[in-house]
Amino acid sequence: MIVDARGDRCPMPIIRLARAAAGANPGTAVTVLWTDAAARHDIAAWARMRGHRVVGEEVAEPADGHQAWATTVLLGGAGTTTAATLR
Amino acid sequence: MTSRVYLDARAPLHPAARAAILEALDDGWADPGRLHSEGRRAAALADRAKETIAGHLGARPAELRLTPTHTASLHRAVVDVVAARRRLGGRVVHSAVERAALLAAADQAEPVSVPVRSDGRVDLDAWRAALAEPAALAALQHANPEVGTIQPLPEAHEAAAAAGVPLLVDAGATIGHVPAPPAWDLLAADPASWGGPAGLGVLAVRPRVRTRATGPADEEPWVGVSLPLLAGAAAALDAVASRxxxxxxxxxxxxxxxxxxxxxxxxxxxxxxxxxxxxxxxxxxxxxxxxxxxxxxxxxxxxxxxxxxxxxxxxxxxxxxxxxxxxxxxxxxxxxxxxxxxxxxxxxxxxxxxxxxxxxxxxxxxxxx
Missing domain, CATH: 3.90.1150.10 (Aspartate Aminotransferase, domain 1)
Incomplete structure (x- = not known):
């Protein structure tokens, strides 16, 4: 699954990524394309907060002359990071 | 109708600062470098203010250098120390969470950024490792102005001193609010953060630190500073620190x-x-x-x-x-x-x-x- 958030400013790349993740099954890989510099850090923070995992980042096709990247997140299952499973 | 709530970093001008500024506009307008009565009155006013501020920093008045802004203090500290210690190379070892003004000045030399832990405290092992090679300057804030994390200055200063590297401490968020930093070689303080007026920066430099001014020398560097702003900064600091x-x-x-x-x-x-x-x-x-x-x-x-x-x-x-x-x-x-x-x-x-x-x-x- 691919979310093209190139040209979007923060926090829109994260919101669009979250919308895509909301309808997807655990184990799905979602790749988000972005140009906003905050996205790299906020995708990682979002994944940590939601129990997903960032599995890769690559350079992507530039958009409107702006350097772009593609970050892939592997969606965790419901409850995979709850306190119960950590214990 | 409720009144406004103001919770931003630049503190509102303290009433004590306002009163001192107005008083100094009347008493401190003359050139403090002159020997006539008007000049001496202005010089006495400046001396009192410098003594007050120095006392709160744990510095001597003679160690103070006044600048137009906190940003200018940080720029000048980095540039002047690096210029004086050029033969040691231009490495400026700093934490990753220093103020943007300090990072910009370090970028003019050879910046060495030391990572912080998740709570914002500098990684002391990495700090010591960075100081194992010759460096012109080390820089670590007293506390982070965004997140409030206080840095381990005694340990960081000990490591810098052992390496023979002066430590610049950015105390721009802390003076007046918590006790002065325990250890430093250069110290930058920002009156606007304690309710003093904007338009004045304070830099304290220990006599043991070699600095070299870049550009033409100013024969009396502090004479050009606005005495009313200086008096206001001192009055506000006294008032805030007393509480x-x-x-x-x-x-x-x-x-x-x-x-x-x-x-x-x-x-x-x-x-x-x-x-x-x-x-x-x-x-x-x-x-x-x-x-x-x-x-x-x-x-x-x-x-x-x-x-x-x-x-x-x-x-x-x-x-x-x-x-x-x-x-x-x-x-x-x-x-x-x-x-x-x-x-x-x-x-x-x-x-x-x-x-x-x-x-x-x-x-x-x-x-x-």
Whole structure:
């Protein structure tokens, strides 16, 4: 699954990524394309907060002359990071 | 009609500063470098103010150098020390969470950025390793102005001293609010952070530190400083520091209350360590929130706050402090509690926050995400 958030400013790349993740099954890989510099850090923070995992980042096709990247997140299952499973 | 609540980093001008500025406009207008009565009156006024400020910094008046801004103090400290120690190379060892002005000055030389832990404290092992090679200067803030984390200055200074490298301490967020930094070779303080006037920076340099002024030498560097602003800065610092024993614990309790009300809002991160950090500074980030929109929503509800968010312009980088700590960078709000903050003002903030965050999230359509 691919979310093209190139040209979007923060926090829109994260919101669009979250919308895509909301309808997807655990184990799905979602790749988000972005140009906003905050996205790299906020995708990682979002994944940590939601129990997903960032599995890769690559350079992507530039958009409107702006350097772009593609970050892939592997969606965790419901409850995979709850306190119960950590214990 | 409720009154406005102001919680941004530049403190409102303290009434004691205002009074001292007005007085100095009458008494301190003459050139303090002259020997006539008017000049000597101005010089006496400047001397008193420098003595007061130096006392609060743990410095001697002769160690003070006055500058136009805190930014200028940091620039000058870095540039002048690097120029004097050029034969040691240009390495400037600094934490990753130093103020942007310091990073910009270090970039003119050879910056060596030392990472911080997730609570914002510099990694001391990495700090010592960075100082194992010759360096012109080391720079570590007393406390971080965004998240309030206090740095391990005694250990950091010991490592720098052992390596023979002077340590520049940015105390721009702390003077007047907590005891002065325990160890430094150069110290930068910002009057605007303690209720003094904007337009003046304070840099203290120990005599053992070699500096070399770049550009033409100013024969009397401090004579050109605005004496009224200097007098105002000193009066405000006296006033704020005299209330520190009472104000610090009271503000720490209020920060705890704010933290508790943030706990009722979903997906809010509060980086830093509240128990050991500054008693009057905190930051938080709200998932799925545009920081500028949140600032505007809070302003509509009567509360003025600061923001470290990058969402305000596509060219702006996210806060390098939040990035270094590995926390959420968007939807960020920075709070600085003034020395006379009241329970009622914090109540107003806590009443406004959940609504303001919900309003921005509703606008962006993020419910259920």
């Amino acid at each position: 520190r024993a009472e104000a610090a614990p009271r503000r720490r309790v209020l920060l705890e209350r704010i933290r508790a009300c943030l706990g009722t809002i979903p997906d809010v991160e509060v980086p830093g360590d509240p128990a050991t950090g500054l008693p009057h500074v905190m930051t938080f980030s709200c998932l799925y929130v545009d920081g500028e929109a949140l600032l505007t929503e809070l302003d509509r509800r009567g509360v003025a706050v600061g923001s470290g968010s990058a969402c305000t312009a596509s060219t702006l980088e996210p806060s390098h402090v939040l990035v270094a700590m590995g926390v959420l960078t968007h939807g960020n709000v920075r709070l600085t509690l003034p020395v006379d903050v009241t329970d009622e003002q914090v109540d107003t903030l806590c009443a406004a926050l959940p609504d303001a965050v919900a309003a921005v999230r509703a606008m962006l359509g993020t419910s259920g995400l």
